Amino acid sequence: MQSNTAVTVSTLSVKDLPWQILWSKDKCTLCGRCTAVCPVHAIELGVFRKRRVRASLNFSEPPGNAFDIYHGIRQRTDPAYACIGCAMCNMVCPNTAITPCRSDEADKLRYHIDRGGQPRRRGGRRNVAGGVLDRIKFIRISMLTDPALDAGRHEFELRTLLGRVLPPEENLKFLSENGWIPPVREIYPLIIGSMSFGALSPTMWEGLQLGVTYLNEELKMPVRICTGEGGCPPRLLRSRFLKYVILQIASGYFGWDEIIHALPEMKEDPCAIEIKYGQGAKPGDGGLLMWYKVNKLIAAIRGVPEGVSLPSPPTHQTQYSIEESVAKMIQSMYMAWGFRVPVYPKISGSSTALAVLNNLTRNPFAAGLAIDGEDGGTGAAYNVSMNHMGHPIASNIRDCYLNLVKLGDQNEIPLFAGGGVGKSGNLAANAAALIMLGASGVQIGKYIMQAAAGCLGSETDRCNVCNIGLCPKGITSQDPRLYRRLDVDDVAQRVVDVYLSFDTELKKIVAPLGRSTSLPIGMSDALGIDDRAAADRLSIQYVV
Amino acid sequence: MCRLFAITSEEPLSPMLAIDALDVMREGHDGSGVGLFLRDLGGPFDHMKEAPILSGIFTDEGIKRLDDFMMNIGFLTKFRMSIRVPKTPPPGVPKRDVYLIRAYDYPEAWEQLANEEKYARLLILRLELRKMGEENGDMIVFSFWPDVIMIKEIGDPYRVAQHLGLDREDLGARVIMAQGRQNTNYAINLYACHPFFIEGFATMTNGENTAFIPIKEYLMSRGFHGYIGYNSDSEVFTHILHYMKKKLDLGLETYKHIITPLQEDDLESHPNADFLRHLKRTCRRLIIDGPNCVIGSLPDHSLFMVQDRKKLRPGVVGGRPGMYAFSSEICGLDAAIPDRDKSQDFQPMHLDTAIVRPDRQEVHTCSQTQPLPYLRSA
Numbered sequence: 017m018q019s020n021t022a023v024t025v026s027t028l029s030v031k032d033l034p035w036q037i038l039w040s041k042d043k044c045t046l047c048g049r050c051t052a053v054c055p056v057h058a059i060e061l062g063v064f065r066k067r068r069v070r071a072s073l074n075f076s077e078p079p080g081n082a083f084d085i086y087h088g089i090r091q092r093t094d095p096a097y098a099c100i101g102c103a104m105c106n107m108v109c110p111n112t113a114i115t116p117c118r119s120d121e122a123d124k125l126r127y128h129i130d131r132g133g134q135p136r137r138r139g140g141r142r143n144v145a146g147g148v149l150d151r152i153k154f155i156r157i158s159m160l161t162d163p164a165l166d167a168g169r170h171e172f173e174l175r176t177l178l179g180r181v182l183p184p185e186e187n188l189k190f191l192s193e194n195g196w197i198p199p200v201r202e203i204y205p206l207i208i209g210s211m212s213f214g215a216l217s218p219t220m221w222e223g224l225q226l227g228v229t230y231l232n233e234e235l236k237m238p239v240r241i242c243t244g245e246g247g248c249p250p251r252l253l254r255s256r257f258l259k260y261v262i263l264q265i266a267s268g269y270f271g272w273d274e275i276i277h278a279l280p281e282m283k284e285d286p287c288a289i290e291i292k293y294g295q296g297a298k299p300g301d302g303g304l305l306m307w308y309k310v311n312k313l314i315a316a317i318r319g320v321p322e323g324v325s326l327p328s329p330p331t332h333q334t335q336y337s338i339e340e341s342v343a344k345m346i347q348s349m350y351m352a353w354g355f356r357v358p359v360y361p362k363i364s365g366s367s368t369a370l371a372v373l374n375n376l377t378r379n380p381f382a383a384g385l386a387i388d389g390e391d392g393g394t395g396a397a398y399n400v401s402m403n404h405m406g407h408p409i410a411s412n413i414r415d416c417y418l419n420l421v422k423l424g425d426q427n428e429i430p431l432f433a434g435g436g437v438g439k440s441g442n443l444a445a446n447a448a449a450l451i452m453l454g455a456s457g458v459q460i461g462k463y464i465m466q467a468a469a470g471c472l473g474s475e476t477d478r479c480n481v482c483n484i485g486l487c488p489k490g491i492t493s494q495d496p497r498l499y500r501r502l503d504v505d506d507v508a509q510r511v512v513d514v515y516l517s518f519d520t521e522l523k524k525i526v527a528p529l530g531r532s533t534s535l536p537i538g539m540s541d542a543l544g545i546d547d548r549a550a551a552d553r554l555s556i557q558y559v560v
Numbered sequence: 561m562c563r564l565f566a567i568t569s570e571e572p573l574s575p576m577l578a579i580d581a582l583d584v585m586r587e588g589h590d591g592s593g594v595g596l597f598l599r600d601l602g603g604p605f606d607h608m609k610e611a612p613i614l615s616g617i618f619t620d621e622g623i624k625r626l627d628d629f630m631m632n633i634g635f636l637t638k639f640r641m642s643i644r645v646p647k648t649p650p651p652g653v654p655k656r657d658v659y660l661i662r663a664y665d666y667p668e669a670w671e672q673l674a675n676e677e678k679y680a681r682l683l684i685l686r687l688e689l690r691k692m693g694e695e696n697g698d699m700i701v702f703s704f705w706p707d708v709i710m711i712k713e714i715g716d717p718y719r720v721a722q723h724l725g726l727d728r729e730d731l732g733a734r735v736i737m738a739q740g741r742q743n744t745n746y747a748i749n750l751y752a753c754h755p756f757f758i759e760g761f762a763t764m765t766n767g768e769n770t771a772f773i774p775i776k777e778y779l780m781s782r783g784f785h786g787y788i789g790y791n792s793d794s795e796v797f798t799h800i801l802h803y804m805k806k807k808l809d810l811g812l813e814t815y816k817h818i819i820t821p822l823q824e825d826d827l828e829s830h831p832n833a834d835f836l837r838h839l840k841r842t843c844r845r846l847i848i849d850g851p852n853c854v855i856g857s858l859p860d861h862s863l864f865m866v867q868d869r870k871k872l873r874p875g876v877v878g879g880r881p882g883m884y885a886f887s888s889e890i891c892g893l894d895a896a897i898p899d900r901d902k903s904q905d906f907q908p909m910h911l912d913t914a915i916v917r918p919d920r921q922e923v924h925t926c927s928q929t930q931p932l933p934y935l936r937s938a
Contacts, residue, residue: 158768165870
């Protein structure tokens with residue numbers, strides 16, 4: 017604190033902040049890289065005046081003061097500039113002279129971060145570590161009737177279906193009578209979930225698309241990626257690679273002018289259309305792209321003016337209810353592509369998910385249901401929405417699956433689960449658990465950002481500035497100075513790495529269970545958990 | 561691993577032939593149980609092909625309840641094969657009151673009914689008897705169907721067969737399936753013993769069906785009253801076969817395409833690719849995950865064998881025109897039909913279905929990569 021600073025009610029010390037910068041005067045070369053890289057300007061060059069008292073033992077010399085100065089790093093304590101713990105300063109420091117450290121107690125910043133009456137908004141995640149998915153074990157190892165399968169040598173069919181599958185009797189009847197059979201895609205069960213062009217930087221988006229394309233074209237893995245709400249670059253819309261893309265339409269309809277106009281020129285149909293009704297990170301809240309990120313390119317693709325915030329409404333304004341909305345939008349979308357493209361809704365995890373599902377079972381066009389649990393991430397949301405709103409994915413997906421089993425529709429409406437899959441790094445284990453609870457596939461967002469692009473976010477409120485375009489890795493920024501840090505090919509390479517290692521791990525899970533001929537959807541007898549209540553709730557085994 | 565043996569012959573054979581074959585393969589089963597399925601019967605049953613035969617195990621009390629129940633509906637006993645057992649069963653075999661094999665005359669009121677309707681009612685009656693038996697623990701009912709006898713019991717197959725006197729001259733069949741049980745993951749329950757039977761379709765399996773729970777849930781949600789039980793993970797093989805033939809009206813060549821469909825690379829070059837893709841998707845919940853060897857019998861007296869997708873179980877078929885056998889091991893086949901051309905023995909691999917048609921003249925094999933002979937009968 018400077019000596020002339022007033023102490024007010026909102027004056028904070030470094031100790032009051034969530035992150036404290038530790039800086040070593042001995043190691044610092046004063047190169048200035050840390051202050052230059054800090055996305056929130058939490059540190060600045062400090063000029064420190066230091067008094068030294070000189071008292072000689074020789075009485076003939078009078079005691080006196082000597083004043084020196086030295087240069088170093090000063091951490092700012094204004095809430096607007098509080099350190100976010102991203103540790104980019106540490107990453108760029110040639111001598112590792114600086115690092116942020118988590119405060120040893122709850123910060124005081126949280127009580128003062130609503131200046132001007134604006135509650136905290138941020139990007140990122142829920143900031144709660146662990147979860148039920150990490151505690152589920154795979155217990156049904158085939159030991160009696162050996163041989164168990166060999167994950168390294170046997171063939172595996174790890175694919176799933178996206179689309180409305182008719183009951184066998186109807187399907188075969190329509191096939192012989194040339195009737196209409198809903199389109200179904202055979203895809204890889206790990207989908208890159210909806211992250212919009214706008215929320216993500218151009219380099220990140222391109223890297224993901226490139227990686228997905230490589231997986232499809234070179235490695236024959238039918239991986240799909242969803243656009244999120246923000247349209248799709250015109251060249252991609254007109255390219256043959258569109259078939260790897262799920263186009264999302266949400267309540268703001270951003271980018272759909274461009275998509276509709278591209279329809280006559282499309283060489284391929286998109287994989288599917290996802291209608292977003294909700295998002296796990298901020299249920300009941302619409303998408304939000306803050307003005308910082310709406311540059312000329314984004315504005316052009318979305319069909320909006322530059323530099324304005326783009327809040328999508330929480331609801332689809334043209335409909336009164338989700339039943340009507342689902343019915344009308346699904347049919348309109350089917351019609352747009354001549355009934356050749358599956359259309360499915362995505363909702364946030366909720367205790368009302370069953371009601372939505374029941375509506376879908378009666379809608380012959382509904383191609384699936386994606387459910388995004390409370391641990392889902394977002395580019396921008398109110399802190400309170402992220403931390404306190406939503407439903408865990410595990411019990412939500414299980415309830416929905418068992419409901420389908422009761423109706424006999426378990427093969428007809430595929431469920432896709434998202435929200436915190438792999439949030440502790442256990443991607444394959446989490447995905448396999450959800451599949452065995454009844455999901456046909458899983459969607460990931462944060463995981464691919466962390467693994468493919470080095471997102472710094474963690475479950476301890478680190479970084480989380482995706483919303484204001486200051487992503488220090490250039491993943492969620494529209495500022496060329498930032499997103500140039502991200503190399504497109506490197507991202508693509510990492511996407512491929514992630515999928516290949518996921519594939520191996522998934523085989524290492526299903527092979528000992530004796531499964532290889534089909535994805536073990538709903539194989540709940542393989543699951544166990546060391547919590548009686550959770551076991552009962554999920555109808556799986558309790559093991560200790 | 562359980563051992564399987566099945567035989568089809570122009571002339572009726574004693575079930576002891578199958579029991580002997582199982583005994584040769586005794587290293588592979590632990591003598592914890594035996595199941596027998598006899599069809600196309602000889603002896604006294606040869607002259608009553610249409611009469612439904614009830615097979616099961618009853619207590620004295622259970623027999624009384626059965627008689628009351630059947631009398632009330634109007635079923636009259638046409639013929640009863642008495643199995644008299646010694647008072648003391650051999651070690652490992654439980655003491656039972658009555659092993660029942662009884663042919664009935666249909667009630668008068670049923671005479672005008674079409675066969676389909678009669679058969680549907682027979683299934684309902686069998687399920688009702690099973691339910692009654694489970695309530696009181698006094699009846700175990702294996703089958704109630706024309707020209708079919710089933711016997712299941714806990715214990716070593718050979719000892720059980722001797723105990724029941726199955727070497728009697730008046731007991732013979734042209735189609736026999738037998739399983740020697742290796743007790744593994746389920747408690748010994750006769751309803752968990754192979755072969756399984758529903759509306760004229762029977763299969764037996766060895767190995768473990770790891771996709772059991774999703775398949776069971778799917779079958780149970782088909783809304784068909786016969787899809788119940790599932791004391792064994794192998795019962796679903798019988799029900800999938802029944803579902804394929806009765807509900808989807810598909811030929812036996814498609815069974816393998818349902819339980820272990822081709823992967824996309826093979827489908828691409830298949831002449832029936834479009835049909836098979838649809839079949840694979842729409843029947844996805846019926847895909848099995850072995851290791852399994854399945855031997856089955858159809859109402860037309862065909863006998864077949866298929867393997868899991870990776871062919872993780874042994875199985876061989878061989879014989880001569882007029883008599884062919886399916887066996888887990890070649891030694892079983894050797895014991896039953898030693899005088900055959902062994903060079904013609906066939907071991908079905910991961911894509912094959914081996915079928916001996918009702919004429920019993922040859923082993924017909926089809927591979928999943930071959931064109932389907934016909935798509936649908938309609």
